[in-house]
Every structure is written in structure tokens, then in C-alpha cells.
Amino acid sequence: MKQTPKMSQASSPNNKLINTLLLKSKSPSQYTIQSPAVSPTQVSLPKAFYPHKNSSIDLTKLATLMKQQKVKQSSSEGSKDSMTQLIAKARAIAMSAKTPSGPIHIRNDSAQVRKVNKESEVISPKATDAKQINKAAFTFEYVIGIGGFGKVWRVKRTGQQFAMKEMSKALVITKKSVNSVMNERMLLSQLKHTFLINMYYAFQDRENLYLVMDYMCGGDLRFHIGRMRRFNEEQTKFFVASIFIGLEYLHINNIIHRDIKPENLVLDEKGFVHITDLGIARVMKQENSSDTSGTPGYMAPEVMCRQNHTFAVDYYALGVIAYEFMLGRRPYVGRSRQEIRDQILARQVQIKASEVPPNWSVEAVDFVNRLLQRKPASRLGFNGGHEIKLHPWFKNFPWSKLQNRELKAPFVPNPSDDNFDQRQIVIEDEENAELIAQNIQLLRDPNAQQQFAGYEYQSNNEKIFVFDQSKQS
Template sequence: MITRQSRLPSFKNPPPISTPSSPKEQKKLWKTNFGFQNDISFISNRDKSPEQSSQKKSNSPQSNSITRKPFQLQLGIEQQMLNHHPKSRERRPLKNTIYSRPISRLIEDSRTTRMPSTDHEINRGNFKFHYVLGKGGFGKVWRVELVKSRKLYAMKEMSKAKIMAKNSVNSVLNERILLSQLKHPFIANIHYAFQDREHLFLVMDLLSGGDLRFHIGRMRRFSEQHTKFVICSILLALEYLHQNGIIHRDIKPENIVLDRNGYPRLTDFGIARVIKSENASETSGTPGYMAPEVMFRQNHSVGVDHFALGVMMYEFMMGKRPYLGKSRKDIRDAIIAKQIQLKKSDLPIGWTLEAADLINQLLQRKPQSRLGFNGTQEIYAHQWFAGFPWKSLYEKQLASPFKLSKSCEENYIREISSEHDSLDQQIQENSIKLRQETVQNQFQNYSYVKEQQVTIKRF
């Protein structure tokens, strides 16, 4: 058996201790071995510059009387501290950062991250995650709280790997650019945008009342009062967009969400575009709500939003879309086969003939024949809107017919949270590619901090 010599001092044979023979030698031993007289001056001087320390030392009457050994002893201790100090400042690998924590751990973590010195340094750690509000094609929408101000927002968390897999990098960047230039009481306004290695984050107004697809699923059909409230609200939002040269191109119930007071807001500007004369090749949208000129690859303008508005109004009244089909081809064939024309006999109980006339004029297949071709004022002038309090609606003084309860919000959250995301092979491969700087450069300049903007008013 091999025995190793211990490095610890032996207490069986302690080293001899020399006892000073006189008080003078005792004082000298106290100075040379421990240097306590120099302790306070050293601690007070160690954070100062060498010039300040040397100047004070030369002016001190005790500096010449104290031997060098105590200072060397303390210097050795300080040197060890300096040797260890930089290691605590070394950059830790990504696996130890806040971005790698599971979301559940992030929500339950009671510690708050230090707020940045400026708003431009905003990041995920500045928010407290509450629960999922919705799901989209690229990720989830969270209810979050800004730790510093305790304000509530909706945070859109989008996977970069999914965005790349669906060739939608330009769409998400376009959405951020457009939203940063817009502000209106009937759209979901942006407040912050930032990113980490794997995700993009869009912080917007909190809309917790559920989208219209959820509500029409519960109610089957809307009353004429509910429909007029929604259509008028979205018309105000569309007029604002069109005045600023933007077409939304994806008007549908899923993209209209109620706030906590029951007011509709227009969301999802991923395929919205600035109006241009030549855009026949851009056919993005949802087939059931897509205008014929987009379906048949023709140049299009603001009329595509008016057509989609008519499709929604028809769906609210009849409980189904006017043109049905399992594929885009089926829907296109249905549009070619028949021009929708509602009659008095088609109306459900409680609906007026003026409502049917408005739907018929909005669903005209030719853009030149469609109501609103010469401007939104054509739609406002329709008889169905006669006497409507537009100013009260814009200022949100008009009571909403949607009565939202806490149980309704909980049912909406439970329904959308029951879905699960699935990652295919391409998305997994893109996740690995995100380690490359060239791939990350696709998402550069995504960050945004809300600035004061002026809302365009009509009234």
C-alpha cells in the first residue's frame, strides 16, 4: 500500500515557536510576520491609480519605518485576487444564457433580469411570460409583462427555422417594417421587436378577447348588429392603411382579434404590401377570401381588401363562405361559375335588405364594378351605414355588442393551447444552420423600439 505525504501541517510535531525575549523584539515580530498596521492603508489604496497610491505613500511618515515584507505579503494576496477575478468575467457559453432556458423555467423564475440602460437593448429577459394567447404558422403568441413598467403586451414568438423552411424571411421583415410606420386604434400596434439566435420577437398591443373565428364558431352566425360593429371597425382600419398606400391582402376572421373591451383589431401584416402598379405575380393570401384578380394573377389594388370584407360579411350572415372548395382550383372554379347575388328570400331572420345589397356590391368579380373602386367614401355612403355614429366608434365610446367574460377568455386560451407544433426534417436542418453568421445576417436590423407617432384622424 502506497502512502502519500500529506500537505497539511502536522499537529503531532508542531514547529517550534520562538518567544520574543523583550517587548521591542515582540513588536518587530508582530510587524514582520503579519503586517496588520499596513492593512487599512492598503485596502483603501488598492482601488486607486498607482500615481495616487505612490504619492500618498511617500507623504506618509510611517512608510519608511515599515519593512517591505508586510507589503509583499499583502501584494501576494491581492495578486491572487487579480488572477482569479478575470475568470468570473469570461463569456459563458450559450447554454448558460437566459435564451437557453426552457420557457416553463423562464416563467417560474422569480428572479428579474437587470433592465437595460436604454430601450434599444430590450430583450426576452425583460419580460415575464404568463401564458399562451394564440398560435400561428411560425410559433406562439404570449401574454407577457414588461418587468420594469409592469405593462401587459402580446409577444409574437417566431421560430427562425420555420420562417426559413416556409421561405417567409421577407414577409416577417416586411411586417416589422410596416408596423413600425403605422399606428391606429383598430390595428394591433407594435411596441418592440428583437431577436435571439433561434427566434424573432414582436411585442404588440395585448388583445385577449379572442379572434373572430373563435367567436363565430361559438355563435354559428353573427347578428346584424354584431356584423355592422365589426365591418365599421375594420373599414376605419382599412381606410387608414389605404390612405398610407398599403393593402392588407389577408382580411379574414382569424386576423381580426377583439381587445378586452370587445373592439376588433386588424392583425397579421405578413403579406401586406405597399401599393404598386405591377403586382400580378404576388398571389399570396387565403383562397376563400382572395379576390378574383389575385386568384387569376392580375394587377390588384385596394379592392382586394373590400372583396375580402364582403366575404366576411357574407360568412357572418349565412354561416359559410360564398365560394367553397377543398383547393384553390375548386374555389377559383366556383368564382368563375357564379356571381354571388343575395336576394330577399335568402336573408336570415333579423337581417335587412340593405345589408344584402352591400354584400352583393362588395363581392363583384370585376374590380371596376366593385363598391369602393373610386375610394372608401363610396362604401361609407351606402344606405346600410346611414346614421351610424362613426366618431363615437373611432373614439371607442360606442358600446361593443361582444360581451366578453372571464370564462370566455379561458375557453379561448384552452382551445388554442391544445394544439401542438411539429418539426419536420427541413426545420431541424435550419435550426443547425442558424449557428452560421451568414444565416443570421438575413434577420439583421429587426430590432425596433416604439417611438411617438401621430395617428391620422378623420373626425
């Protein structure tokens, strides 16, 4: 009977650490040592081993220490004790070299290490975790959208479909939007709801940030309003109610979305609406007059005029969308933010009886007009979301059934269609590629990379929305 071979002395974990610490060639390149919490006070070391505060380990003196300890390659119990004491001392030295803002380092000067680390990435410590997911874990199928910072892919992992937002760090930095993308990642990690686009993973590499979220095959409402020109009252009411449920959840969690528009409202295969893009969403606070980002055509007057604002700005945007679905145009249009602002200040838009399309109710017109009030205090929803639900247009509306997805949507996207404009994707992708090429050198600066530290995220929850692949060709 064969005996199980014993681990050689040279390959034991302790001797591996010793061999690492005894590397003779030193360079400015650094290795990270993961050491257990051993306090320097637990062992007595001469002061000479600490050249100065927060310095790297002096390997020459460490080697001397090892010689002084006379550690021998032996299996005797006494040698094991000596080895244990030596390892404790080595780790104590490592602990003494820990800096307040970074990991523990030792210096290594070998040419090979210098070559390997020539263009090392500066990423958050969490990203170095062996369990941290990366893009190699996904099968990339095709691009389904283009954003301001890059592409949105349809991807697959473990039999499930996801949407992966791939954002160029160079574009994010160039457009001064680091706070925006970090803010979105932070908010998404704290939110989960049926009528939101939920996040499951976030990670990064040297050039890009990645957000992995719910995949919706139905396309966004901008695509559909472009095709349909208008929606009927039943369809509009269903859309508005679905958007409201998502907003109600955000508001309960003290978050203002601030960029509700058709591009950020995505349909699933059954026609339910999901809110996406929390890049400029903010936690509600009393003083927020400086938060003026948004899309001019959907931006509330108080935001446009740099005033403090509340959740009512989202209800104003909801009114703009309902107006657009009813009449096929926005209430205020212009070539610039200033033109739209001037129009808002000049007049209060109200839907006139002569403008109302056939088969639309008076209650629907009143609902939209009250959402579009320029003065926040006069706007429907200013005193709370309950005002929306209590409006006559939603009398006897089955809110609970909608919340539980038990209603049949009056507009269901065609499952055989792509539900996105491939031509627009090509145009915008070329524009982004040109900007990236012009600004990619920004990423060579370690400080630029450090701006994205802590971006990684991995959800422990199962998917809230599961895409039915059986309906896809």
C-alpha cells in the first residue's frame, strides 16, 4: 500500500513565505503580503528593522534576522517552533510597514518583476479578490443600445440573460461624470424593485466600468413613441401607473430620480415599464439648488431655474411624458436649454379642449394639466404620491394587481422585433469611439484610476425579473 507523499520542506507554506521575503533582487516594484493581524508588540525586534515610519521592509536585515535565528530544514518539533517564531516576526515587520491608505508592501528589484509591473493597473482592493467576477464570465451576444459613455450589451451567464452596461473610463472622466457613475452604482446596490432595472454585478478593468442588470427585450419608450407617434388613453394610463409605482418606491427610499424620460423607461416582454439610469438621481435634501442636471425637455421649472426642489420634479416629468403620449409632442420645445427655459417662464402650458384627441377623457386631460403646473406647490403630487392615486383618472384603478404584475398590458412589444434602432447605435458608437481614442491617455495616470476605487459589487440575491427565453427566436 502506497503512502501519501509528505509535503516537501521547500514547498511548505512557511518556507514559501521565507523564500518570498529572501528575494535578493530589489526594485521599486512591490508585492502585497496578506498577513494575519499580528501586532508588532507581540514580538521583540531591534529598532534597526524599522528604518522609518511607514517604510517598506528592509530585506537585507530580515535575512540577517533569519541567519541569527539559525532556522534549519528539519521536521523536528523544536525547529517547527523556531520557524513559527520567525514567521511571527516577519509578519510583525510587515504589519509595521502598513500605511494608513494602502496595503502592506515589500520591495522587489528583479528585472522580471519590473517588466511585468511596467503598466500595472490601479484598482480597488476588492477587485483583486479571486472571487470577483469579470467580463470573461459572460457570453457577449450583441449590442442593444448606446449611452453617453459606451455600449449596452445583451449577455448571458449561467443560462440567464442580462444587460451589461460597458462604460469607457476615458469618456466618463472627459465628461466630468465620475460622481454620476459612482452615484448610480451606490444607489443601485441599495435598491431592488419589480419596476426598476436592478443591478446584479459591477466590476471594472483598466479601460471600462461594467454594470450587469436586468435584461428587458421590449425596448425603451423613446423607440416606441417614435414608431407609434401617439398612444391611446388606456395604454398611456398603464404606462403612467407603472412609472408611478417605480417612482413611489424611489421616493419612499428618499431618492429623487430627476431624469424621467422615455429613453429611461424600458419595457419587458409583457409590456410592463421599468425605470433605469440613476446617474443623476440624488438622495433628497433640503438644500439642492446646485443639482441642476437633467434633460431640458423633461426638466421641472424649479430645477431649470436652480431652485431647491422635491420629489415633485419627477411628477412634472411624468406629466410631460403623458402629454407627449397624448399629443405626440412635448409641451415645451427648443434647440437649447435656454430656449426651453424662456418658454416655461413665458407661459403655462395647458391642454385645450380643441387639442384633445378623440376618445380621451376629461379626467385624463385634467390629470396631465395638473402635473404640468410650473409652481411646485400647485402641482399634483407635491403633497405626496397619494395625490396621484386619488385623482379621478385613477378612480377604481387596480393598483395591487399592477404591483403584482397580474394585469394584462394594453401595449405589448413585438417579441420578434429588435425593439431598438440599429442605425442610431452605429452612429453614436462611432462618435464615442472617436472620443475614446482622443482621451485614452488619461487612464495612464494612477490618480485617474483611483477615482473608481470601490466600484465592484456582487449581489447575493436571485434575479427579481427573469427573462423568458422560450419566446425568443
